[in-house]
Amino acid sequence: MSGIQLERVSKEFPNGFVAVDGISLDVADGEFMALVGPSGCGKTTTLRMVAGLEEATAGTIRIGDRDVTDLPPRKRDVAMVFQSYALYAHMSVRGNIGFGLKMAGMPKAEIASRVDEAASILGMTELLDRKPRELSGGQRQRVAMGRAIVRRPAAFLMDEPLSNLDAKLRVEMRGEITALQRRIETPTLYVTHDQTEAMTMGDRVAILRDGVIEQLGTPGELYESPANMFVASFIGSPAMNLINGRCEMVDGRVTIAIGEARITIPDAVAAAHSELRGFAGREVCVGIRPEDFIDVADPADDDAVDVVVTRSESLGAELFVYFEEFAHARAQAAGAAGGLGNVGSAVDDLEATCRSTMVARLDRDCEVAVGERCRLRIDPTRVYLFDPETTGAIR
């Protein structure tokens, strides 16, 4: 078996802080796995444990067929790209890329050949004799990548390698890194705090919070079926709107009441959520993605609600409209979350989420003006429902 396997890996620091709490993860051979989460969630610590730069206090780490849990970094056969690139300032680009091979005792001629090959792949042959200080951010990033690929390791580890680049270069390098990884088919663990980066690059994405994996799945699974409110609010940009609502049965059909608005859940959707009928008469947390609002001109559309636009942002191809019409309902949701002592920091996150303004992504042709009313309908097939007590998705 190859790839990277983590079995119930934990990291407790001497001061008692548990940064990683029993994580299990299996990165298949050739797979690109993104670890994403907010600051302090344990993603970098996890990566550093795989690299051997931090000692795991519990669990087993395997790379390829070997148990590397107690091996020093040099014996793990991994290559790592750091956020700061960690280039050796006193060496040329050639020296940087070939350093690992030199340490492995490879003959000079072979080192030169491998370095040239890596430089050619990354399009930086003409930079080989320069020092890192003579390179731009993007070029340094390429050198760091070159240093990693030249060794042909059993696994790639990347710690936010794009976060020091400007937005345009970041998008460019995102494509380059994924293309390179597909080409060399080495299992890769990629840490980022940027959910867009994780979603666009990862074959699968693991979302971490407080040292625990909240959900692991393909980008599509995470987006379409978030396991809980944290994942729902973390994935997607802008984030999913989370509102307090009430589940009711009206004429035998599941209806969600949000303030004055009523959303009748289609029977097929209700049937697919077997737990939903059990919530009849109870509070639920309703998640609506910004793109699932539909601008309706018809004032007679009973399923639509009026909102007052507080802000609008045009991005050219789309229009983001912000409103606070659901403020009352949102405050209730925050209050409900406030009573959940057993879900830890989910409470804080939920309150923070619920107190933000709601947002809808509308067609660029929509005519809306700040301070004016806008009539929006919610796509009933695209409503996400969560249990406010556990914050888990209602399946």
Add this chain to the structure above:
Amino acid sequence: MRPTPAANLVRVAGVTLLILWSLGPIVMGVMTSMSTQPETQQVPARWIPEDPTLDNYRALLGGEKISSDDAAADSSQYGRAIVNTALATVVTTAIVLAISVCAGYGFSRTEFKGSKQLLWIVLATMVIPIFTIVVALYKLMAELQLINTFAGLVLVYASSTAPLAIWLFYNYVRDLPPDPEEAALIDGCTRFGAFRRVVLPQMRSGIAALTAIVMLFVWGQFLIPLLLTSTEETKPVTVIITEFIGKYTTNYPLLTAAGILAVIPPAIIALVLNRHIRGMLSAGG
């Protein structure tokens, strides 16, 4: 905001005053060193020699014997004293660098049981003034038969300089990013290998600065060698110069020429490594 002309004037005047204050004694020393002994005793004082001479410098560097009649040392001993000082400075600096680079790196990058307490103990020795321990130090060195030995002098210099050097390096290494070192560990280095191949080259500037700081410190040492050396083979230049002063008469041109020559090496060190010294002293801030 651009400074007003008045503020500029005050600044220029202040800087000029400071330069005069600092360089004035050196200029006076140079003038005196090129004067004759009678000229230095004229009243009113004569600041610029009538017929400048380099005889005193020649005597000091050429090994000629010039002295006050009742002085304990003469110019022929100066060359040996300079060599003694230079040798003690170079050897002490090498020892202090070796100790402080390793200790500073160790204290800032690794944590072991009692490491913080150990660092505090090392740093605490910096605050003990040398004059409070001279008697004990003399007794200890006598006991170890290290009086009038080069080794004894270097041992005391190194032990009195190392705590400051360790502290400076501790702060300096804390400011260095750990990533390249960790990258080296992943690239196949042992911890010592990463230190030697990646960390040490990163420290070049700090090592240069510390070299200068320790050299300047050791070059100017007076009390310790005065206490521990009494032979021509071990006395440094700071002690020999004071011995040019006789009980009743002093050859001031010779004395000042010796002083000016003694200032040249540390001045060169300070000038060449000035940029690194500033960086080192501001590390950890």
